[in-house]
Amino acid sequence: MIIAYSKIFLFRENRGFNLKTPVEVGKTYNVKIVDLTYQGLGVAKVDDFPVFVNNTLPGETAIIKVKTIKKNFAFGSLVELITKSPDRVENVNWDYLQTGIAPLQHLSYEGQLRFKQHQIEELFAKQKINVDVLPTMGMEHPDHYRNKALIPVKKINGELTTGFYKNHSHDLVPIEDFYIQQPEIDHAILVVRDVLRKYKVRPYDEGSHSGVIRNIMVRRGYYSHEMMIGLITRTKKLQLAEPIVNEIIDQLPEVKSIVQNVNLKDNNVLLGKKNNVLYGKPYITDELLGLKFAISLNSFYQVNPVQTEKLYSLAIDHAELGPNDTVIDAYCGIGTISLAVAKHVKKVYGVEVVAQAIEDAKINAQKNHINNVQFVTAKAEDQMAKWQEQGLKPDAIIVDPPRKGLASSFIDSAVEMQPKKLIYVSCGPSTLVRDAKRLMEKGYHIAKPIQPVDQFPQTVHVESVTIFERD
Structure with a gap:
């Protein structure tokens, strides 16, 4: 157990x-x-x-x-x-364990998959909910899978250094190979680090709240190989931006976008709200489930595209949607599930609290010539209440919430709409169980075995798909 x-x-x-x-x-x-x-x-x-x-x-x-x-x-x-x-597993890299990059690196991959299946089984059993949990769907190559990195920068031994913090500390461990990221991303981080060193860009110091560069972000399209570099700064302007940009694009031909993100707050918030495009476009493009997506710096986009296609395909297949159905996609992000579902149904409504993500979602609908989707910027629980008051009656609701799960008001509104199915894509087993209990108390049951999907190999996190049907 x-x-x-x-x-x-x-x-x-x-x-x-x-x-x-x-x-x-x-x-x-x-x-x-x-x-x-x-x-x-x-x-x-x-x-x-x-x-x-x-x-x-x-x-x-x-x-x-x-x-x-x-x-x-x-x-x-x-x-x-x-x-x-x-x-x-012997001969593991201690840096990956002590920083939390790969806390399960010492456990065989078969053992990791069993561990994640058992997490979900135990939590449901603890609440006396009788469910079947299928074996975790794993990866053929469970490393170097991440398409995004957000790497802290700190001054160590007198020079700008990239790496990762030790667990529960502010001690940076210098790391060059992050093991779970695409190798091209690891290389890009080193290139950007060395360019910043060359132009003597000062790293942010959290003690004195001084310096310029706080973090380096890199996104890379799995299929497109387009790369975005994000420079998160504590200053409104980045001095010597032009030569810095020129050197980066000279050394990294995949780069299609360089964005400065301004974060003036002296706290642990990673990204600010203001972006300055220093080179190229404000987004890169990639494909998922045969659709094209624009991905901006601040947008949520699943970090493991190989497993995401499995995860979303499962959710859509289990929904068993028809051409006359209406679907709500809550926490829709940049529209990945909404647009994949749209070709199967009459109408899709998507809601997401991040305004930039909704802008991306609208662009993505245009890119894919999809006209039966409506996107709204709002808190999911607030918009659900509005749609309920307006008399919207979806045949299915798809949710892909953050780890905190669903607000109780969201569940109340969803149940009032009486959808035949609610498809729950979960990244937090404990909140999934909590929400499952609430839904079952309000007239829904788990209709199929739960399918865990290993989105984050070498870590303790697990995603899953659960299908709820109205009693």
Whole structure:
């Protein structure tokens, strides 16, 4: 079984108040790893008190050292493996584990697929909901799949450096091969880094809130091979922009767009709202399910195109739509599902809160000569209430929400519309289960086995397709 400690970082450390625990900070223990958390940490038990340990797998025995103690559990570090799991992968890159780039890299890919299937099974079982969960649909090549990178920049040893932060810290680990990104993207990051170094562009310093460049973003079309470079700056202007741009396009012939994104806020928000196009177009194009899509810097677009085509095809096929049907696509992004569904039905309504994504969606409808789709910029739950008041009666609703899942008001409006089916594309198993319970209480049931799809190999995340039908 897999333990759901989804809020494990919310508890206080065991300092300054009296808690009796069977473990002590700094002491070592000989333990057996009995489980994995949803964060991919091994779970050991010392007198039934859980200790979470990185780089350990179920079935292994190990010597661990306790690092910190919380109210209901502790964190430990691996000192020595005594017996190893047959699913263990040797010679992994520690940088990928400690930064969270590939937290399951030490687990065989077959083991990863079982882990993700079991995540969903356990969460439904915990809520006493009887469902079948199919084996996770995996990839033939579960690495170098990401078509997008957003890489932090920091000054280390006197020079601008790219890499990734250690888990739960602001310590940047210099990395050049990110393992899960397209190799062309990794190369582009290094080219941009070296150009910025050459022109002495100062990296942002979060302590003094000074400097210029905060992050480098790269998008690359899987089929088109068009590349976009995003330079996220703390300043409104990028000094020496012209020679910087010229050097980038000279060294990276795939680049069709270079965009400066201005983020003046001194917080953890990654992107600002203002974009300045420094070269080419404000978007790149790519294909998905035989359709052409324009993708701008801020738009949501699935990062694993190979698996996305499987995921969306499943959702559309299971919807069993007819030529006279009306469909709502909530959280529609740049219109990927909406436009793929449109050729099967009479009318599609898409809603998305990001204005730029809706602009892209309208452009994408034109690019593909699709006229039976209407896109609206709004919060999905607010627009659902409006459509319900207007008397819209969809035959099916497709949802692809963020990890926080569906708002209760969204579910209320959706149920009032009485669609025959609700197709739920989920990237958060815990919120899927919560929303499934709400939908089942309001007259819907899960009509088919749930299909997990591995959108994010080497990580703990999993997507899935669940079909709800009206009782």
